[in-house]
Amino acid sequence: MRCWADTARDMTDMPTISPDSAAADSWEVAGRRFTSRLIVGTGKYKDFEQNAAAVEASGAEIVTVAVRRVNISDPNQPVLMDYIDPKKITYLPNTAGCFTADDAIRTLRLAREAGGWDLVKLEVLGEARTLYPDMRETLKATEVLAKEGFKPMVYCVDDPIAAKQLEEAGAVAIMPLGAPIGSGLGIQNKVTIRLIVEGASVPVLVDAGVGTASEAAQAMELGCDGVLMNTAIAEAKDPIRMARAMKHAVLAGRDAYLAGRMQQRKYADPSSPLAGLI
Amino acid sequence: MSESISITVNGETRRSSATTVAGLVREIGLKPEKVAVEHNGEIAPRSTLEDVPLKEGDQLEIVHFVGGG
Numbered sequence: 008m009r010c011w012a013d014t015a016r017d018m019t020d021m022p023t024i025s026p027d028s029a030a031a032d033s034w035e036v037a038g039r040r041f042t043s044r045l046i047v048g049t050g051k052y053k054d055f056e057q058n059a060a061a062v063e064a065s066g067a068e069i070v071t072v073a074v075r076r077v078n079i080s081d082p083n084q085p086v087l088m089d090y091i092d093p094k095k096i097t098y099l100p101n102t103a104g105c106f107t108a109d110d111a112i113r114t115l116r117l118a119r120e121a122g123g124w125d126l127v128k129l130e131v132l133g134e135a136r137t138l139y140p141d142m143r144e145t146l147k148a149t150e151v152l153a154k155e156g157f158k159p160m161v162y163c164v165d166d167p168i169a170a171k172q173l174e175e176a177g178a179v180a181i182m183p184l185g186a187p188i189g190s191g192l193g194i195q196n197k198v199t200i201r202l203i204v205e206g207a208s209v210p211v212l213v214d215a216g217v218g219t220a221s222e223a224a225q226a227m228e229l230g231c232d233g234v235l236m237n238t239a240i241a242e243a244k245d246p247i248r249m250a251r252a253m254k255h256a257v258l259a260g261r262d263a264y265l266a267g268r269m270q271q272r273k274y275a276d277p278s279s280p281l282a283g284l285i
Numbered sequence: 286m287s288e289s290i291s292i293t294v295n296g297e298t299r300r301s302s303a304t305t306v307a308g309l310v311r312e313i314g315l316k317p318e319k320v321a322v323e324h325n326g327e328i329a330p331r332s333t334l335e336d337v338p339l340k341e342g343d344q345l346e347i348v349h350f351v352g353g354g
Contacts (some may be wrong), residue, residue: 027312048354059350073353074321076295076346082314087352114329117348122320188354237354 037158037179043068045257048237055090064250069097076116101128108148130162138188153177165199182214189238191218204230220256227260290341307334
């Protein structure tokens with residue numbers, strides 16, 4: 008008896024998790040294995056200390072970073088790498104602020120040169136107001152990057168066809184937005200996220216729009232392999248606490264998904280026996 | 286006799302007496318291993334920075350990682 012959540016991936020695809028092997032759940036992207044399914048950004052924090060503490064509380068093993076010009080007039084400013092060790096945490100360079108494929112490709116070539124990493128996050132934006140992805144430029148950039156040996160995790164619209172095209176072009180992960188970047192509006196279209204999960208052969212992570220813990224759990228219950236977020240943690244009143252909440256939310260959502268949820272009913276079905284009433 | 290040349294770094298013109306890109310990076314006060322350099326529109330691999338000559342009018346972008354989403 009299958010319920011709607013079961014169709015997200017064929018039940019036979021799901022790993023058998025025995026009750027005490029929760030630690031065995033892991034995921035793989037571009038041949039790299041990770042335990043944490045939460046990726047966090049490093050922007051908008053009060054300072055590097057708070058940023059580092061939030062990353063620690065979140066349990067994230069991957070953080071996104073931006074590539075920007077060095078401040079020539081103050082070259083000895085403290086840098087992110089002094090607070091979040093790239094040898095312990097995987098740095099995922101992004102292309103935030105890029106509105107063309109050429110800019111994004113150029114940025115990632117520089118990022119690879121600076122850090123030696125080929126696992127990268129590609130985002131090519133269409134406009135500043137909505138920060139919605141420009142899918143035409145995104146697809147172009149994905150093709151070029153894949154040919155140059157990059158492993159792009161690609162920020163995209165929640166369109167199942169576009170997701171497939173990106174995968175065919177060489178995306179190592181599909182990262183549909185739940186709602187606009189920084190909006191905290193949550194997962195606006197559960198149907199399309201589920202369709203993308205069903206059709207993908209690479210990991211799917213909701214990237215953008217998550218605002219609070221239940222929304223992260225929701226993404227995981229839809230069958231996503233992970234969630235990527237920045238503002239939800241950085242702009243919470245207590246970012247460290249929210250980071251912890253998100254860690255639990257992702258774990259809870261993943262367990263709920265693997266547990267196979269109950270079927271929904273239109274009406275009631277009592278939990279207590281009807282026989283033996285006094 | 287140390288001549289200085291005029292180059293553009295991160296959009297600003299400046300004078301430099303460095304003769305190689307690595308020399309320029311150090312002259313600015315940066316560590317070559319913490320940055321990436323684009324020299325006249327092309328990535329300058331870190332291993333070549335000591336060998337790439339700096340010339341009058343060169344345009345460079347020097348970047349590093351900062352916080353971002």
